Amino acid sequence: MKILVCISKVPDTTAKIAFTDNNTAFDTNGVSFIINPYDEWYALVRGLEIKEAQGGSVTVLNVGEADNDPTIRKALAIGADDAVRININPKDAQQAAKQIAHYASENGFDMVLCGKETIDYNGSQVAGMVAAFLDQPFISNAIKLDMDGNTAKIERDIQGGKEVLEVNTPFVLSAAKGMAEARIPNMRGIMAARTKPLNVVEPTAFDDTTEVLSYELPPAKGDCKMVSADNPAELLELLRNEAKII
Amino acid sequence: MSILVYSNAVNNKIHKSAHEAVSYAAQLAEKTSDSVTAIVVGEVSDADSLGKFGANKVLHSKNEKLNDFQPSLIAQLIQAAAEAEGAKTIVFIHDLVGKSIAPVLSARMGAGLVSGAVDLPKIDGDGSIKKAVFSGKAYAHVKVNTAAKVISVMPNSLEKKEFNVDATIESFDADLGDAKISVKEQKMESTDLPLTEAEKVVSAGRGLKGPENWGMIEELAKELGAATACSRPVSDMDWRPHHEHVGQTGVAIRPNLYIAVGISGAIQHLAGVNQSKVIVVINTDPEAPFFKSADYGIVGDAFEVVPKLVEAAKSMNLSDN
Numbered sequence: 001m002k003i004l005v006c007i008s009k010v011p012d013t014t015a016k017i018a019f020t021d022n023n024t025a026f027d028t029n030g031v032s033f034i035i036n037p038y039d040e041w042y043a044l045v046r047g048l049e050i051k052e053a054q055g056g057s058v059t060v061l062n063v064g065e066a067d068n069d070p071t072i073r074k075a076l077a078i079g080a081d082d083a084v085r086i087n088i089n090p091k092d093a094q095q096a097a098k099q100i101a102h103y104a105s106e107n108g109f110d111m112v113l114c115g116k117e118t119i120d121y122n123g124s125q126v127a128g129m130v131a132a133f134l135d136q137p138f139i140s141n142a143i144k145l146d147m148d149g150n151t152a153k154i155e156r157d158i159q160g161g162k163e164v165l166e167v168n169t170p171f172v173l174s175a176a177k178g179m180a181e182a183r184i185p186n187m188r189g190i191m192a193a194r195t196k197p198l199n200v201v202e203p204t205a206f207d208d209t210t211e212v213l214s215y216e217l218p219p220a221k222g223d224c225k226m227v228s229a230d231n232p233a234e235l236l237e238l239l240r241n242e243a244k245i246i
Numbered sequence: 247m248s249i250l251v252y253s254n255a256v257n258n259k260i261h262k263s264a265h266e267a268v269s270y271a272a273q274l275a276e277k278t279s280d281s282v283t284a285i286v287v288g289e290v291s292d293a294d295s296l297g298k299f300g301a302n303k304v305l306h307s308k309n310e311k312l313n314d315f316q317p318s319l320i321a322q323l324i325q326a327a328a329e330a331e332g333a334k335t336i337v338f339i340h341d342l343v344g345k346s347i348a349p350v351l352s353a354r355m356g357a358g359l360v361s362g363a364v365d366l367p368k369i370d371g372d373g374s375i376k377k378a379v380f381s382g383k384a385y386a387h388v389k390v391n392t393a394a395k396v397i398s399v400m401p402n403s404l405e406k407k408e409f410n411v412d413a414t415i416e417s418f419d420a421d422l423g424d425a426k427i428s429v430k431e432q433k434m435e436s437t438d439l440p441l442t443e444a445e446k447v448v449s450a451g452r453g454l455k456g457p458e459n460w461g462m463i464e465e466l467a468k469e470l471g472a473a474t475a476c477s478r479p480v481s482d483m484d485w486r487p488h489h490e491h492v493g494q495t496g497v498a499i500r501p502n503l504y505i506a507v508g509i510s511g512a513i514q515h516l517a518g519v520n521q522s523k524v525i526v527v528i529n530t531d532p533e534a535p536f537f538k539s540a541d542y543g544i545v546g547d548a549f550e551v552v553p554k555l556v557e558a559a560k561s562m563n564l565s566d567n
């Protein structure tokens with residue numbers, strides 16, 4: 001199996017969310033960055049498990065600029081064979097997807113694995129767009145992936161339950177919790193990652209379809225109204241008469 | 247021109263998310279003087295209910311290739327409908343269905359996609375659309391630079407206004423590619439109230455000490471007509487099923503009421519629940535960070551407070567609303 005795993009770089013889950021330049025840019029001051037958890041914990045690790053069981057290769061791909069390299073190296077340390085960075089800071093999901101699809105169609109993969117969403121822009125966009133550009137089936141929010149020859153048996157989350165389906169390669173999938181257990185890179189992996197190939201390729205021309213004009217923080221919550229533990233019934237009265245939600 | 251809305255149906259009935267999507271489109275159409283066309287797929291017994299929320303026309307497709315969920319083929323069908331209707335704006339709900347189809351459609355059409363919209367486009371201003379980012383910790387105002395737009399709307403974000411239009415229903419079909427996905431089985435959860443659709447949620451964390459103590463949480467949920475949820479460690483330890491895990495790495499929800507019992511309020515937990523309209527926190531520790539994000543709080547022992555709440559709820563007879 002020739003597997004492509006798309007990884008994006010996002011702020012650490014505990015990062016303070018603030019904006020600069022008149023609220024037009026995310027304030028990266030003091031923020032540390034990680035591989036998007038869905039990409040690392042689920043898409044990458046499941047890709048590696050499939051490769052380990054059946055042979056093949058796992059390539060990780062990131063669309064971004066050179067400051068993403070340390071994040072990409074971490075994916076190599078976890079076990080990917082090689083990495084590709086497409087050298088452009090994508091302004092929107094379609095731009096990123098176009099670059100990924102272009103690389104994937106030139107190089108031919110049995111499957112493209114993405115995360116279900118990035119935890120910063122929460123798009124849930126790129127994977128489905130890659131599928132459309134490649135004209136391949138798209139399976140979103142997958143929680144299990146098993147290969148039997150060229151047929152994938154996939155379980156995915158649906159409203160109110162789960163669905164089991166089959167699809168032949170090639171396909172594009174977005175991964176959610178359940179696909180694998182996160183792996184922590186060991187010393188050998190970290191050493192090996194230093195010499196694994198990280199190829200930089202130049203982007204193809206493609207215009208952005210959307211742009212962020214500005215950001216805004218939600219208004220701070222007012223004070224929390226305290227109710228005495230001796231009389232919890234008062235809480236229900238407040239929820240009914242003041243908040244009017246029960 | 248018309249605004250096209252993908253309307254999902256479950257068990258032959260229009261899903262409430264479709265009513266929400268149509269109502270969003272109708273509120274937008276009021277400002278842009280467009281009409282609203284909804285598109286539904288498969289056997290549906292109540293397609294006319296879409297008129298109540300503002301659909302002027304319903305396109306109904308019974309193409310058998312769509313019997314199994316095929317995002318790529320549904321996107322083809324919707325694209326054909328958009329061309330037939332001259333629609334430049336296509337609306338989805340940002341749930342598991344919308345997340346599967348909207349990006350495929352947007353790339354096929356070369357149309358900009360705004361996912362997780364929480365408001366109508368600013369028609370009188372710069373046209374931008376407000377969407378949730380950073381797991382609800384911020385908003386972005388996004389402008390679409392293409393003539394066609396795809397908008398997927400965050401569930402429960404706009405009032406579901408009624409318009410009471412008499413919708414005309416037409417059958418619709420298009421030439422679709424091959425169905426490549428074959429669905430083998432669906433495993434539905436036994437609960438009648440899926441967490442993501444619940445308007446009220448009672449959630450509990452490690453403060454409850456063990457799975458044997460969830461009886462009172464379930465009872466309180468039942469009295470309030472709420473669904474149950476939990477923090478991540480609770481589902482990791484298998485005290486509760488995984489589908490109840492809310493937060494950054496679990497399900498993100500935005501109910502009208504979220505009651506958190508014995509949950510500290512870690513930032514990753516908040517990421518999945520901070521868009522709830524009203525948050526109630528019950529915790530023994532007055533310093534628990536969750537109180538900072540709460541509207542109402544009780545500092546107290548869950549094992550004393552929750553049973554009293556159950557009693558009070560019973561005497562108020564709340565479960566029917």
Ligand SMILES: Cc1cc2nc3c(=O)[nH]c(=O)nc-3n(C[C@H](O)[C@H](O)[C@H](O)COP(=O)(O)OP(=O)(O)OC[C@H]3O[C@@H](n4cnc5c(N)ncnc54)[C@H](O)[C@@H]3O)c2cc1C
Pocket residue numbers: 013037450451452453454476477478479480491492493494495496507508509510511512513514515518528529530531534546547548549
């Ligand atoms: C990358 C990453 C992703 C994560 N994603 C998630 C996620 O999606 N969802 C999530 O929930 N967590 C997530 N976490 C974990 C998160 O950081 C917290 O560890 C977790 O939310 C804590 O769960 P808790 O509040 O149940 O437990 P604790 O933090 O142990 O809190 C228990 C609380 O119960 C209170 N308590 C104790 N006894 C009682 C009593 N008798 N009555 C009332 N209150 C009592 C205590 O005062 C305390 O506040 C993530 C962490 C990381 C690093």
Ligand SMILES: Nc1ncnc2c1ncn2[C@@H]1O[C@H](COP(=O)(O)O)[C@@H](O)[C@H]1O
Pocket residue numbers: 006007008009036038039061062063064090093096113114115116117118121122123124125126127
């Ligand atoms: N810049 C990028 N480079 C590589 N993959 C990406 C990039 N952005 C997003 N992805 C992939 O697409 C998934 C969904 O991203 P999003 O549409 O932004 O929520 C992520 O989990 C990644 O797998």
